[in-house]
Amino acid sequence: MTDTTAIQAPVSPHGERPAPPLTAPPAPAGVPVVDRDPFSDETLTDPYPMHEALREAGPVAWLPRYGVYAVARYDEVVHVLQNHEIFVSGRGVGLSDYQKEKPWRPPSLLLEADPPQHTQARKVATSVFNPKTMRQIREEFQDTAHRMVEELFAENSTVEIDGVTDLAAAYPLSVFPDFIGLSERGRENLLPYGNMAFNAFGPQNLLYEQAMETGGKAAPWIVDQCVVGTPKPGRFGAALHEKAIEAGMDEDEAARLLRSFLTAGVDTTVHGIGAALRELAEHPEQWAALRQDPSRARAAFDETVRYVSPVQTFFRTVNEDTRVSGVLLPEGAKILMFLAAANRDPRHWEDPDAFDISRQASGHVGFGFGIHSCVGQIMARLEGECLLGALARKVATLEVAGEARLQLNNTLRGWDSLPLRLTAA
8 A cells, every 4th residue: 555545634623623822823913803704604604705805804814713814805916826936835735733743644746845846847737737638628518518418408498406416516426537547346436535635624613523524434535546557457547657657656646636636536526517507597687698698608617716715715834934015924924815815806806796707817827826726627627517517508597496506615615405406408
């Protein structure tokens, strides 16, 4: 077995939300304090009041509950993301500092690494995961999307479905594992494992405990699928392993590199597609615009990522004393970037709280920014474009058919259930 099997959860009292550490530094002089918990159920359910409070407090704020700095305005979030040498990822992109605490599993070579290690891993990844690859699989992905939409109307011209179970999750779980070359059995483990990984970036609260319990059961299958020689020949996983070995990585590193894609390649896309379905159903004029021009499907997905931000937050660690908009941040400080707040910052966006698929949403930070921008965003965009485009060509009306249920997560925002009514054109 490789080191990738070492996936263990730290133990904390079940259901107990931690108080600030006793050693947490006092609020820095001159830095506005926002005494709210970004990881409480209340905030995760409705994050927008806290986002506005953070943006209005100043360019940098202090969160006393966790003893961390926060940035929520667009310019400051981009500044932190761009300056990867000062705001590092290798010390963890969650609340934990990997220089002070042992990671709960071997860190991701893409998400939780700095140059030169990150440079090598990303070069390997993009050598086989790039726009050329997406062009090669586009037709396959489109065919799957059209077939899935057609099957919804096999018996009736009007159907009521769960937009998450029947579309937002079903589609990525169909095309993504085949693309990677995963085993036919066990694919249901992808979502609970991803849910666990993203919850682990936050505090050890009840959401964390529940995710660790469920995701821990999925971890052995994930580990097994990442072992060199396991993915099906001719598919992405095998090609990634081959390129990694050619670049001088050992088999454990090659497995960890593939694990990065299995960790972040499904949940985020499921939540993005689910959010798009929700917003298009809630905004019939936007659905009509997409119906009129299905080529807007990619733009509709990108606007959804800006508007909803399936990935809400990420941490960085300050690697040397620095200033952000005049505020001194000391070495070793954690800084929490509110990506979702930046994506609705009125200082950068016109009418940011409006969902508008005609908007030029490029430049949003929903997929990150800089050297750590999401490698898989080209896949997410392809999946979103294919499924939304297939729906726009087949479905005349898309309506909310019941109360949607959020899936709370310390890092992600998405729906657990989304009742919809679809009428065929």
